Amino acid sequence: MSILSIYNFNKSNFIKEQCNCKEYKFSEYKLNDINIEFGNDGLCNNNNIIYNEDKTILGFMIGEIYDLDIEMLKNKGHILETDSDIEYIIHLYEECGEKALENLNGKFIILLIDKKRDVQIVLNDRYGLMNFYYYNINGKYMFTNYSQHIVHSLGKKEVDEASIREFFNCGCILDDKTIIKDVKRLEQGTIVKIKNNQAEFRKYFDWSAQATKTKDNYEEALEKLFKLWIDAVKKVMAKHEKFNISISGGMDSRLIVAAIDYLNLNNKINISYTVGIKGCLDELIAREVAKAANFKYKFYEINDKQYLKHVEERTKRTLRYPLVKAMYFGLIDKSILKCPCLSGLFMGETFGGDFFNSDIDKIHSKLYGIDNKQMISKMFRNQKSISLKSESECNLKDGFYYIYKYFINKISLINNTIGDNYNMYPILLENKFYDYLRSLPLEWTKGRKMQTELSIKYFPKFFSDIPYEKTRLPVVFNLNKVEIEKYSECCKLISQSIGTKHKNIVIFGAGSFGEKVYTVLKDNFNIIYFCDNDSSKWNTEFCGILVISPEKLKKLKEHSIIVASTYYKEILAQLDNMNIEDYKFIGFTKNTPPYIDFNLWLKNKYILKKINNDMKHCEFMGEFICRDKVREFLEKFKEYNYGKDNDFLNIISVMYCLKNNVFLNNK
Numbered sequence: 001m002s003i004l005s006i007y008n009f010n011k012s013n014f015i016k017e018q019c020n021c022k023e024y025k026f027s028e029y030k031l032n033d034i035n036i037e038f039g040n041d042g043l044c045n046n047n048n049i050i051y052n053e054d055k056t057i058l059g060f061m062i063g064e065i066y067d068l069d070i071e072m073l074k075n076k077g078h079i080l081e082t083d084s085d086i087e088y089i090i091h092l093y094e095e096c097g098e099k100a101l102e103n104l105n106g107k108f109i110i111l112l113i114d115k116k117r118d119v120q121i122v123l124n125d126r127y128g129l130m131n132f133y134y135y136n137i138n139g140k141y142m143f144t145n146y147s148q149h150i151v152h153s154l155g156k157k158e159v160d161e162a163s164i165r166e167f168f169n170c171g172c173i174l175d176d177k178t179i180i181k182d183v184k185r186l187e188q189g190t191i192v193k194i195k196n197n198q199a200e201f202r203k204y205f206d207w208s209a210q211a212t213k214t215k216d217n218y219e220e221a222l223e224k225l226f227k228l229w230i231d232a233v234k235k236v237m238a239k240h241e242k243f244n245i246s247i248s249g250g251m252d253s254r255l256i257v258a259a260i261d262y263l264n265l266n267n268k269i270n271i272s273y274t275v276g277i278k279g280c281l282d283e284l285i286a287r288e289v290a291k292a293a294n295f296k297y298k299f300y301e302i303n304d305k306q307y308l309k310h311v312e313e314r315t316k317r318t319l320r321y322p323l324v325k326a327m328y329f330g331l332i333d334k335s336i337l338k339c340p341c342l343s344g345l346f347m348g349e350t351f352g353g354d355f356f357n358s359d360i361d362k363i364h365s366k367l368y369g370i371d372n373k374q375m376i377s378k379m380f381r382n383q384k385s386i387s388l389k390s391e392s393e394c395n396l397k398d399g400f401y402y403i404y405k406y407f408i409n410k411i412s413l414i415n416n417t418i419g420d421n422y423n424m425y426p427i428l429l430e431n432k433f434y435d436y437l438r439s440l441p442l443e444w445t446k447g448r449k450m451q452t453e454l455s456i457k458y459f460p461k462f463f464s465d466i467p468y469e470k471t472r473l474p475v476v477f478n479l480n481k482v483e484i485e486k487y488s489e490c491c492k493l494i495s496q497s498i499g500t501k502h503k504n505i506v507i508f509g510a511g512s513f514g515e516k517v518y519t520v521l522k523d524n525f526n527i528i529y530f531c532d533n534d535s536s537k538w539n540t541e542f543c544g545i546l547v548i549s550p551e552k553l554k555k556l557k558e559h560s561i562i563v564a565s566t567y568y569k570e571i572l573a574q575l576d577n578m579n580i581e582d583y584k585f586i587g588f589t590k591n592t593p594p595y596i597d598f599n600l601w602l603k604n605k606y607i608l609k610k611i612n613n614d615m616k617h618c619e620f621m622g623e624f625i626c627r628d629k630v631r632e633f634l635e636k637f638k639e640y641n642y643g644k645d646n647d648f649l650n651i652i653s654v655m656y657c658l659k660n661n662v663f664l665n666n667k
Contacts, residue, residue, distance in 0.1 A: 001130070001423055002062045003039035004109060005149050006122070007142035008197055011035050014152050029058070031113060033197075034120065036060065043340065043423055044239075050087045052094050053079055056115045061086035062145060063108030063130060066235040066430070086110070093121075101191065102204040105431040109145055120194040126205035127429045128188025133319055135182050136199055143192070147319045150183060157181075178319035185320065211438040221440055222450065225433070226458050232430035233259040236342070242270040243425075245295070245342040249285035249469030251448065251455060252344025252351075256427055258459035261293050269293075270339050275300040279592050281469045288466050340423040347428050350437060352448045452478045456490045464493035473587040477516050484519045495524035498584050500560035506531050506553065508575075508583075509565035510542040517564035517586065518543050528559065533571075553580060560584065 003024065005015055011030075015037040019026040024039035027049055038049075044064050051058045065085050073080065078091040085106075092100050093112055098121065101110070107129040112121040122143055124132055133150045134143040144150050151157065158181045163173045176184040186192070189205030214221060233256060237243065245260075247253045260266060272295040274286040283299050290297035428434065437445065444450045452475050455463040468475045476490050484491070498521075505525045507514050510532040518527060530547040532538070537547045553561065553575075561583035563571050568585050575583050 001145070002041045002044070003037070003144070003146045003149070004060055004062050004111060005037045005142065005144035005146060006034065006111060006120070006194075007144075007153065008034050009140050009142075009153075012153070014149055015039055015146070018146070018148070029113075031120075034194075036111065036113075043338075044085070050082070050084060050090060052090050057090050057094055058113050058115075059086045059090045060111045061089065061108060063106060063125070064239050065089070065104050065106035065108060066239075067105045067432075098191070107425070107429075118195060122186075122192040122194070123204075124186055124188065124190060126189035126431070128186070129424075129426070129429065131320075132186040133178065134184055134186060134199075137182055139197055141194075141197070141199060143186070151180070151319070154180075154183070173320055180319060183319060211435070213441070214436070214439040218444060221436075221444065222454055222457065224436060225450065226454055228433040228436055229255070229454070230259055230262060232427050232433045234263055234265075235430065236425055236427050237263065237265050237268055240340055241268065242339050243268055243342050244270050244339045245272045246344075247272050247274055247286040247289050247297075248344070249280075249282040249467075250344070251451060251463075251468060251475060252347035252428075253286075253342075254289050254344075254462055254466075255347070255451070255455060255459070256342050256344055257289055257293050257295070258455070258462040261461070262459065266294055269295050271296045271298055273298045273300060275302055277302070281467075281472070281588060281592060284588065284592070285467060285469055289462060292462055292466070340425050343424050343426045344428070345424070345426045347451070348448070350428055350434065351445065351451045448478060449483075452476070453483065453487075456487050460490050460493055464490045465497035467587045471587070472589075476520065477513070477586075479516075481515055481519050484516060488523065491520045492524055494586065495521055498562070498586065500525075500562070500584055501582050502558050502560045504528050504559040506548075506556065506559055506561050508532070508550075508561050508563045508571055510534070510537050510547045511565065513566060514564040515543055517562060518545075520586075521562065529556075531561070533574075550574065550578070554578065562586065 003015055003018065016026050016028075018024075019039035022039065022041070024041050027038050027040070029036040029038075029049060038060050044062070049058060049060070061084075063085075065088075068085070068088050070080065070088060073088070073091045073095060076095055078095065080087055080091060085108075089101070089104070089110060090112065093114075101121070101123055104110075104125065106125060107127070108125050109130050109132050110121075110123050114121065122132075124130065130145055131147070132143060132145050133147060135141065135150065135154070142150055142153055160177055160179055160181045163177045163179050166174050166177070173179075176187050178185055187203065189203055191202050191204050193200045193202075216224060237260065245253065245256060247257065257272075260269065272286070272290045272293075274283050274297075276282045276299070278299075278301045287297060287299075440450070456476055456479075463475050465474055467473055468478070471477060474490075474494055476484055476487060476494065503526050505521070505527055506529045507517055507521075507527060508531045509517070510530040514530060514532075518530075521527065527545060529552075530537075530542045530545050531550055531553060532547055533550060535549070538549050540547050559582070561575065561580065563575075563583060563585040565571055568589065572583070572585065572589065
């Protein structure tokens with residue numbers, strides 16, 4: 001990623017030296033006592049220093065924007081000499097003023113220098129997709145996306161205890177704090193005006209503000225979302241010649257692949273890849289998806305020792321807390337990181353409905369690493385030192401506040417955690433798509449309902465018979481019986497993929513899953529019986545079809561069995577013991593993990609010994625309010641009793657951040 005630093009004290013050669021090491025193109029600009037240094041990685045088409053016609057406005061930019069109205073500017077008499085986004089922004093600002101900057105669509109950090117008004121304007125995108133750190137101490141300030149630079153320029157550095165406390169109790173660092181006192185992170189959707197060495201901050205976008213609810217009905221909304229999704233992918237794909245894309249076994253990255261295929265832009269994918277444990281569902285499903293799209297595919301295998309090594313390396317890079325689940329990106333070839341990487345991140349939180357749900361339950365608590373919300377509320381009532389910035393519709397009584405803060409924090413750390421050269425493009429966070437998504441009723445998006453239906457209806461090639469990692473089944477089974485009946489083409493494709501010997505079939509499992517399987521298969525097979533191990537169901541009808549006992553299966557001829565039960569492993573073994581061979585299960589039956597389970601690696605003696613030793617010798621771990629929690633955790637370590645999943649992730653994250661105190665030493 002390119003580097004941009006602005007500061008008002010004695011110039012150093014730090015950024016220039018870093019650019020030489022990274023082979024970035026370095027440029028600098030001096031305005032009175034303000035130093036501006038820019039290291040261009042060449043990924044985005046933003047020339048080093050761009051001016052307007054009379055050279056009264058100049059600018060620098062990291063990132064890119066979409067929806068450029070170049071014709072409007074030309075009609076107003078502006079002359080654009082390059083096709084760089086920053087030149088467009090300079091002329092847009094000159095023509096329409098500061099207000100126009102609030103509507104920019106993209107991922108960016110922008111610096112504009114207005115000589116006439118003697119003001120410098122810094123702004124980021126409304127999602128905060130790039131970290132931009134700053135401090136302002138006794139008139140001395142610095143803004144930069146390069147964490148090493150801001151820490152290098154500081155004198156004495158101290159850990160911010162409030163940040164560590166928040167992290168352990170809430171699963172995230174709230175608001176704009178970092179792990180170092182006085183160093184802040186620019187919050188998403190913020191404009192900073194610097195004049196006479198004074199910085200004025202203004203939020204221009206509030207995620208939690210109530211959106212205007214759509215008047216569209218469900219089917220109209222589904223079609224509109226599809227068009228907006230295709231348009232969002234098209235906008236991003238138009239910006240670069242080549243992309244990489246990470247593919248998992250879930251729905252999110254697959255939805256991007258499907259849109260690329262729909263647009264016939266498959267040749268713009270340099271490589272698709274997965275990082276994981278060999279043979280996991282992530283790999284197996286991703287290979288199928290890549291094959292369907294005719295993408296070149298590469299699998300990066302990771303083990304526990306490699307993972308721990310990269311945790312140590314990557315924690316040296318972040319001023320927030322590291323997302324330990326992203327540490328494996330260090331294994332990816334550096335050549336891959338030269339292209340922007342398309343990502344399905346944040347889709348569960350948004351399209352999946354989590355982020356718009358104002359009530360938090362046990363599942364969300366586990367997912368987001370948030371402890372008991374009553375405890376959190378009590379903690380905030382008693383800890384006056386922790387200040388909460390008001391967000392409309394947010395309060396301590398509901399879990400939305402913590403999901404909101406976690407989501408923002410998750411965005412803030414991705415790029416910084418996994419390296420300066422990694423350019424992530426979460427397409428879902430495109431303004432028009434996201435704005436319309438926010439206008440929809442919660443019940444439409446909750447539980448991935450609308451995402452599932454959109455995927456099945458418009459992209460059957462990728463979502464009909466290729467299973468979903470979490471359920472091991474095609475995604476149509478996420479829907480209820482009535483919803484499934486709407487997608488006859490999808491049902492037909494699933495039926496064709498099963499590959500039974502006979503058209504006459506028996507569905508083994510007279511329950512809710514069996515009912516869904518019946519709905520999917522009924523128009524393409526002759527379903528003669530249901531079968532179930534529950535004797536109370538024998539000789540009764542289910543879906544209008546007789547339920548028989550397993551023993552009667554032996555007497556049937558020229559039929560195939562479809563297993564439709566969550567107890568499929570036991571039923572498959574049962575059929576084998578009965579010497580029945582002609583059976584199928586819709587989905588993956590291999591006993592393989594769906595993805596990397598980081599907590600399981602704790603059982604490895606090498607990892608256990610390494611982490612235990614590191615914790616004992618980390619001088620910072622005993623100095624904070626969380627020391628009792630650390631001590632308790634170490635006791636659990638000895639007993640292989642780790643408590644909540646996220647206890648491990650949180651402790652390890654903070655421990656390595658503090659242990660690798662590159663940012664805390666004063667050299």
